[in-house]
Amino acid sequence: MKSKLIYIILLLSFSTSIMAQPVTTLPYYCSFEENVENAQWTFSARPSAAPNRWITGTAISRSGVYSMYVSSDAGVSANYIDDGSTGYCIVASREFALPMGLYDLSFNWKAAGDQGVSMHADELNQNTTKDEFRVAWVPISVYNGLAAGGSSSANDFPNYALTYPALFSGRDVFSGVGAWQTALGLLNVSSNENYRLMFIWKIDGDARKTDPAACIDNIQIAKRATSTDCWKAPIFTIDTVAGGINISWNAIAGAASYDLIYFTEGSITMDTITGITGASYFIPYSMLPNGRYCFLMRTICPDGTMGIWSEKPSVKVVDWDNIQLVPQACPELSFDVSEIDQSTGLGIIHPDCKGNEYTIHPTIGATSGRIAGYSVIPISYDPPYPIGPAPGANLIFSSNAPDDSWGQVISLPFAFCFFENTYSKAIVGANGQITFDTSHPAYAGGTNPYDFTANDNIPNTGFLPQGQKVFNSIFGVYEDIDPSKAWGTAGVYAGVLGAKPCRTLCVSFKDIPCYGNNQFTNSYQMVLYEGSNVIEVYVDRRNNKSITNQGKGIIGVINEDGSDGIAAPGRNVNDPAWQVLNDDQREAWRFVPIQSSTYEMAWYKGAGVSGAKLGKDTILTVFEGDGNDTITVRMQFNACNGEHFDLRDTAIIIWNPLDSVFVDEVVCYGETCVNPYFQETQAGTYSKLLTSAAGCDSAYYTLNLKVHKSVTYSKQ
Numbered sequence: 150m151k152s153k154l155i156y157i158i159l160l161l162s163f164s165t166s167i168m169a170q171p172v173t174t175l176p177y178y179c180s181f182e183e184n185v186e187n188a189q190w191t192f193s194a195r196p197s198a199a200p201n202r203w204i205t206g207t208a209i210s211r212s213g214v215y216s217m218y219v220s221s222d223a224g225v226s227a228n229y230i231d232d233g234s235t236g237y238c239i240v241a242s243r244e245f246a247l248p249m250g251l252y253d254l255s256f257n258w259k260a261a262g263d264q265g266v267s268m269h270a271d272e273l274n275q276n277t278t279k280d281e282f283r284v285a286w287v288p289i290s291v292y293n294g295l296a297a298g299g300s301s302s303a304n305d306f307p308n309y310a311l312t313y314p315a316l317f318s319g320r321d322v323f324s325g326v327g328a329w330q331t332a333l334g335l336l337n338v339s340s341n342e343n344y345r346l347m348f349i350w351k352i353d354g355d356a357r358k359t360d361p362a363a364c365i366d367n368i369q370i371a372k373r374a375t376s377t378d379c380w381k382a383p384i385f386t387i388d389t390v391a392g393g394i395n396i397s398w399n400a401i402a403g404a405a406s407y408d409l410i411y412f413t414e415g416s417i418t419m420d421t422i423t424g425i426t427g428a429s430y431f432i433p434y435s436m437l438p439n440g441r442y443c444f445l446m447r448t449i450c451p452d453g454t455m456g457i458w459s460e461k462p463s464v465k466v467v468d469w470d471n472i473q474l475v476p477q478a479c480p481e482l483s484f485d486v487s488e489i490d491q492s493t494g495l496g497i498i499h500p501d502c503k504g505n506e507y508t509i510h511p512t513i514g515a516t517s518g519r520i521a522g523y524s525v526i527p528i529s530y531d532p533p534y535p536i537g538p539a540p541g542a543n544l545i546f547s548s549n550a551p552d553d554s555w556g557q558v559i560s561l562p563f564a565f566c567f568f569e570n571t572y573s574k575a576i577v578g579a580n581g582q583i584t585f586d587t588s589h590p591a592y593a594g595g596t597n598p599y600d601f602t603a604n605d606n607i608p609n610t611g612f613l614p615q616g617q618k619v620f621n622s623i624f625g626v627y628e629d630i631d632p633s634k635a636w637g638t639a640g641v642y643a644g645v646l647g648a649k650p651c652r653t654l655c656v657s658f659k660d661i662p663c664y665g666n667n668q669f670t671n672s673y674q675m676v677l678y679e680g681s682n683v684i685e686v687y688v689d690r691r692n693n694k695s696i697t698n699q700g701k702g703i704i705g706v707i708n709e710d711g712s713d714g715i716a717a718p719g720r721n722v723n724d725p726a727w728q729v730l731n732d733d734q735r736e737a738w739r740f741v742p743i744q745s746s747t748y749e750m751a752w753y754k755g756a757g758v759s760g761a762k763l764g765k766d767t768i769l770t771v772f773e774g775d776g777n778d779t780i781t782v783r784m785q786f787n788a789c790n791g792e793h794f795d796l797r798d799t800a801i802i803i804w805n806p807l808d809s810v811f812v813d814e815v816v817c818y819g820e821t822c823v824n825p826y827f828q829e830t831q832a833g834t835y836s837k838l839l840t841s842a843a844g845c846d847s848a849y850y851t852l853n854l855k856v857h858k859s860v861t862y863s864k865q
Contacts, residue, residue, distance in 0.1 A: 171244040171343050176371035176380075176455050179243075181205045181215040189219070193240040201229045201352065201362070203241040211257040211366035212412055212419060213328045218239055219350045219362035227361035229352070231280060236354030241365070241738075242347040244289065251334040251373035252384070253457050254311070256284075256347075257366040261359035261588075262324035268409065281324035282350045282363040285309040286336050289343040309347075311335070322779050327361065328569070328622075328710050331460050336340055336370065336720065346370075358590040371457040373857045377822055379403030380456035381444050384642040387464055393433040394466060400428040401448050409459075410445040413438075413519055423449075434468040439571060439743055440521045441465050446614075463712065467743055477514035478533075478739070479651035480680035482784045482796035484511055495756070495779070496800045500771075508770045511798065515786045516681060517743040523684075523706055523715050523740045532687040534646055535672045537659035538638055546632035546641035551594030552664070554579050557586050562645060562792035563679040568708040568740065569619070571790045575677075577643050577656050579632050581702070583675055584622040586709075597627040607707045608714035621709040623740075625675040625686035626720075628702040629664040629695040639670065652679040658768040665696030680788055684740040686717070700726025706740055714738070720760060736764050748786035755779050756799045765822040774806040808848035810839075818858040832856040 154666035169189045178188055192203040202219060206224030212218040219239065221230040232339065262280035309832045313336040323332070338344060350363045351652070374381040383750065385398035396409070406426055412419040422430070442464045448456040486496030531550060532540070545556045556577040563569045565585075572585040578597045590596060598614035605783045610621070619627075632641055639660035646655045654677040660670040669692035676685045686704050691702030706717030717738045719727060729735055752769045754760035754777055763769060771777050781799040822829045826837050835852040 150383045157813045170243050171246040171745055173246050176457060179368040180213050181217050184214050203239055209364050209622055216364055216366035218364040227364050229362035231352050233358050236352055238349050238351045240347050240349050242344055243343045244345055245501050246343045247338050253371050253373050254336050255369040255457055256331055256332055257329050259326055259329050260324045260363040261361055262326050279324055280352050282348060284310055285347040285349060287345045287347055288340060292345045296691055316685060317853055331546045335696050344777045351455040368525055370742060378450055379450040382433060383448055383458040384456045385446050387461055393431055393720045395429060395431050403512040404448040405451045406449045408447050411442050413440040413442055419503040437466045438518060439467050452704055466799050467521055476704050478678045478681060478683045480794055481512055481514035483798050484800040485704050485802055490801055498800050498802050499805055506770055506772050508768050510768050511782050514681060514750045515784060517786050517788060518744045520568055520744055522713055522743045524743060525715055525717050525738055525740050528737045528739045529689060531738045532597060532674050533676060534655050536657045536672050537642060541646045542642040542644035544640045545577055548633055548635050549575040550632055552596050552598050552631050553597045553631045555589035555590050555597050557591045559643060561654060564675055566682045566789040580623050580630060582624055583656055585619045601722055602698050604722055606723050607716055608711055609707055610711040612711045620707055621713050622707055623684055624703040624705050626673055626691060626702040629697040630661045630671060631663050631664045632665045635661040650680050653677060663692055663695040666694040669694040678704055682742045688729050693726045693728050704738055715863045748784050751783045753781045755780055758783055771802060778802055811847045812844040812846055815855045818856055821853050824852055826850055827852050827855055
């Protein structure tokens with residue numbers, strides 16, 4: 150039964166100085182990186198038993214290190230608790246003393262709350278209560294009146310709440326979004342008094358919730374510019390051109406220059422360019438490693454007045470001409486060896502170029518940096534694990550599980566990078582999905598949407614099968630199947646398989662019946678790799694006999710809001726129905742993250758890394774007789790999840806002696822010896838050092854030529 154909802158806003162300061170000073174100078178910019186400014190914010194008291202509070206901390210940020218967010222664990226995370234008791238509100242506010250007039254407000258935000266992907270049907274109604282936040286611009290006389298009374302109903306604040314393009318029609322609240330957004334609003338100082346900017350987080354007390362709670366960063370306030378004011382926010386576009394990107398904008402009359410900031414999503418460092426003039430600016434790829442960027446731009450007036458920052462978030466920048474996709478599924482550093490030394494267990498390299506120099510090219514598989522997107526390539530059908538029961542894999546869906554449901558949360562022993570974020574938990578869907586949204590209830594029938602035919606191709610922010618969100622997911626194969634009708638060893642198996650540094654989350658759908666046609670079954674496997682963050686999908690059998698989705702099935706990935714993703718060719722929403730009915734038709738796909746490849750290489754003499762250092766390039770050239778009979782290569786890099794990888798391989802080099810080839814030839818006098826390497830008419834010994842196809846010495850070739858002189862006989 151739903152608890153009674155009594156929302157109380159407590160406005161008693163508990164965390165800031167009584168002598169906090171109002172803001173009087175514009176433009177105002179608060180990124181929560183300055184302790185002095187942070188101390189000016191007032192955080193309302195919370196009910197004594199409630200763990201949630203506003204805090205400035207480092208658990209999450211839009212840019213830089215700090216932000217302001219609601220936390221139930223003193224700032225360790227941006228998670229909150231809704232324990233099902235009486236609902237309440239907590240407030241973060243800052244006082245402003247500004248002349249009467251209009252002002253622009255901008256801030257970054259994210260908040261999931263009850264409007265997360267697991268939103269219940271009753272909460273789709275815009276008039277019902279949810280965990281959410283409002284932004285209010287409140288005259289100080291009203292604020293002080295509420296504080297003097299000690300508490301007030303939350304319903305007093307809609308009169309002062311700022312209105313934005315709402316996520317849900319007619320609402321002025323923020324929630325339901327787990328990715329950073331930018332809000333722009335208008336502040337009206339209509340009376341000659343101070344005002345409070347208030348961020349009000351409401352917990353409805355029904356025990357349903359999705360993390361994170363309200364998160365705020367980069368608050369900006371500037372005087373509203375008129376058509377003739379030079380501090381107007383510039384409207385700019387970003388286009389991909391040869392060698393980089395071009396940023397262009399309509400020049401603002403009277404502006405002296407422009408400032409530009411850009412940074413990769415989630416980075417704590419930013420690049421700043423000041424004093425830009427004109428109406429465009431080019432940035433080469435050499436200054437933009439592959440990634441997803443946020444760009445900010447503002448105007449500077451001749452008198453130094455600065456405008457509010459305009460923002461272009463989540464811009465994918467990829468130098469496709471020079472991209473290097475990691476072909477391996479696992480992080481790898483290894484030599485291509487021809488045999489194994491039985492006494493040491495080390496691989497043996499036999500140089501192709503006998504008696505000459507030889508360049509060693511190890512196999513390298515390493516990625517670093519945040520993921521800008523994915524490329525998908527077909528690969529050979531060779532699943533790393535059996536599709537079905539396997540040591541370490543648990544049966545999570547079978548005949549005793551409800552149809553169209555989600556499984557229990559799977560904890561991963563490694564952090565997996567997926568698009569912009571990193572995850573250590575996942576959930577398997579009964580209709581061929583893996584999602585990192587762990588808010589779905591376990592084994593609740595009907596909560597996993599099965600029909601996607603009313604949607605457009607992914608990526609698509611409007612991809613809402615049956616009105617439900619299935620973002621932040623891997624599809625392999627997303628279709629309407631029914632594990633509840635499985636029999637025998639058929640079912641869905643999932644587990645963490647393999648050994649570090651190549652552990653995997655392996656999910657196998659074995660002989661799962663098609664919905665409505667149980668005699669037809671499908672089998673496929675999804676594999677997520679540690680370190681490389683590669684995703685593979687193997688399709689062993691697929692009948693398109695489900696009575697829904699018109700025989701279609703999706704193989705692809707989609708990010709947390711549907712704005713980015715990719716599907717395998719011919720395997721998207723609007724592609725024709727397809728099947729895999731025999732071994733010759735089996736298929737496999739590899740989704741490779743687009744990242745920068747930054748790593749440190751080092752070569753050492755002998756086994757291990759204590760010997761003399763031989764080089765630091767990705768290759769090493771050795772010579773016969775140089776004493777480097779055993780070598781070790783080492784590669785170190787930090788993966789996108791921050792984990793440090795230190796990979797090594799050691800090999801023995803054995804130089805084979807040059808082969809000697811001796812050929813005897815006899816020709817008659819006056820004839821020419823036609824040989825692959827010589828054309829001679831005179832008797833003698835001829836030698837040649839042969840070169841292999843690799844361009845190096847391979848053998849000595851010796852021709853011993855004899856010439857028979859003609860003899861004339863006369864009859865006596």
